[in-house]
Amino acid sequence: MTNSVVDAPPAQVPDELTPGRSRWHGLRPYLPLVALVVAAVLPYSTLNLPGIFEGPLNSPGTLQLLAICLVFGGLAAGYDLLFGRTGMLSFGHALYFAAGVYGTDVLVTKAGLPLWQAAVLTVIGGTTLAALLGAVALRTVGIAFAMVTLAFAQVGAILVARDFGGLTGGEEGLPLDVSGLPAALVGVTNTVNLYWLALAYLALVVLVVHRVSGSPTGRVLAGLRDDERRIGVLGLDPYRFKLVTFTLAGGLASAGGVVYVLIVGGASPHITSSELTLSLLVMVVLGGPGTRWGPVLGGVLYMYLDHRLTAFGSSDAVNSLPAFLSHPLSQPLFVLGTVFILAVYFFPGGLASLRTRLAPLRTALRPRR
C-alpha cells in the first residue's frame, strides 16, 4: 500500500469559538506522563484515606486492589478498541482474558515452565485463538456477531468448568504454584511490584490503542464503526481490518490475563463467565466509548466500586435501612446495573463527556468581567 493518505485540512474555527489559552495549556500534552509518574510513585506514600481505602496507600491490600483496578482499566481500554473504536459488539472478550489467566496458570503450575516462557506462550496462544475464532465469527455482523462471540466464550467457560484432563481445577479454580516464579513477584511484601506491573500493562494498552487509533488504520476502523458499507465501496476489505483489530484486542486481553493471574495468585472459573464481558461493556460505556481515557477511568472505577460496594453493602448505614432498600443495595451488581442503565439514558458519552456537559454550567457560574 502506498502512503497516499493525506491529512484533511483543519476545519475553520471562528475566533470566538476557539478556547482561550489557560495557564496550564502548554502542559496538556504532558498530562498523561505526569499521571503515569504520579501513579508510579504512589506506593511510596503512606497517606491514609479513611472511607476510600481500608489501609494506607502503601499497604499490600490497597495496592492489590489498585493493581486489579489498573488491569481492568487496561482491559476496558483494549475492549474499547473493539466496541468504541471499531463498533464491533463482542460478547466474548472474557474468553481471551481467561485464556491468558488459565494459560499462564496451567503452564506454570502443571507444566512447570518458567514464568517468562509461560507468559510468551500464553500471549501467542491467546492471540492465535482470537485470530482463529475471529475469522469464523466475523463472517457475521452486528447482533449475530455478538451472539456468536458469546457462544464461543461459553465454550471456554464449559471447558474450564468441566475440567477436562484435570487441567483447570473445575469449580474450585487453580491456585498458582509460586515456587517457580521470580522472587520479586511473590509474597505480600512484593505487592508493590505487581502494582507496577499492572501499571505498565495499562500504559502499554493505552499506548497501543492510542497509536492504532491515530494511524491510517485507525481511521479505517472509525469508518467501519460509522458506515461499514462505505469502507467497502472505497475498496478496503472490512473483514481484514476487523480481523486484525479483533486479534490485537484478543492479544491485549490475554496479556492482561497474565498480569491478573500474578496479582490474584490463581485462576477461578468466574472469570470465564459472560458476566465478565458484560462488565467490560459496562466499564466502557460508563467511561465513554471511543475516548482515550474514558474506558480506563470506567474500568478503574467499576472495579473499585465492585470491591468497595460489598463493604458498603454490609455497613451499618445500609443495614439500618428498611429491608426493601437494604437488600438490593447490598448487591454491588444491582447498584452498578442500575447506574449503567441510567448512564445509557442520561450520559450517553460516559464520564469522558462530563467536561463538555458541564461546560454550560461552568460558563454560567463564571464571574462576568
Add this chain to the structure above:
Amino acid sequence: MNTVVLLTLTGLGLAALYFLVASGLSLVFGLADVLNFAHGLFLGVGAYATWWAAGNLPGAGPDGLGFVVAVLFGVLAGSLVAVLVELVLIRPLYSRTIEQVLVTVGLSLAGVALLQATWGADPRTFPRPDWSRQVTAVFGAQVPNAGLLLIVAAVVVLGALLAFLRWTRYGLIIRAGVENREMVTALGIDVRKAFTLVFAIGGAAAALAGALGGVYFGTVSPGQGGSLLIFAFIVVVIGGMGSVVGSAYAAVAVGLLQQFVNYYGTSGLGDLCVVGLLAVVLLLRPQGLAGKVAHA
C-alpha cells in the same frame, strides 16, 4: 433401544425448554431488532413467581389445580414484567440497537441481583406436583413426567403461536413487521403496539419455561435464566432470527445433539458440539436454517 428412546425424549424435553425461551427471543429480535439479554430475567421472574404463588397465593398450591393456578400466576408475572420493560426502558430507544442491547444488559445484571437480594443466591426447592416426579413407560423406556410435560407445553405453545401468527390480524402485522418494518409503518399501522405484544408473548413463554424448568430441575436459582439464555441465543442464530418454526427445528437439533453426545461421549462434550454446530451453520448458511438474512 430403551436408552435411545429415553435419550430422545429427554433431549426433546430440553429442546422444549430451549424453544420456549428462544421463540420469544426470536420474535422480539425479528420484529423489533432488540437482542434481549433481559430474557433470562423474565424466565427467572416466572420461576420465582410460580414458586412464591405455590406457597403463598390463596387457591394456588404445589399440586393439582393449584399448581396450574401457580403457573398461570408465574406466566402473568413474567408477561407483565416484559411489558413494563418494553414500555419503560426499550420504547424510548427504538432504532438505537446498541443502546437497547446495553439497557437489556444492565437490566439482566440488576434484575438477577435483585432476585438474589430478595430470595438469596442458593437454589430453592421448587414445588412439584407428585405426578411430575414419577416416570411413564414409553416403548419400554422410563421417561420422567416432567420432561413429557415440557414437550407437551412446547408443542401447545408452538401450535398456538403459529395459529396466532397465521390467522389473526396482529399475527399478520407481526409477520409483515418481521419482513419489512418500514413498509408496515408506511402503511399507517402502529408497529409499536405489535412490539409490546411481542414482548408480552415472549415474556409469557419465557416465564412458562421458568416455571416448567423449575419442575424439571427441581430447584430454582437466580442465575438459572442466564445459562439457559446462552443456549437459547444459539438456537435463535441456528434457526434464523425472526422465525418461530426455525427456532423449533433448531431447538430440537440442539437438544437432541446435546443429550446424545453428553451420554455417549464425556459429559460437557455435547455443549461443545452445539457450538460446533453453530459454527458450521454460520459458515454454510449464515442466515440460519430458516428465515431472513440477519443484517446489522
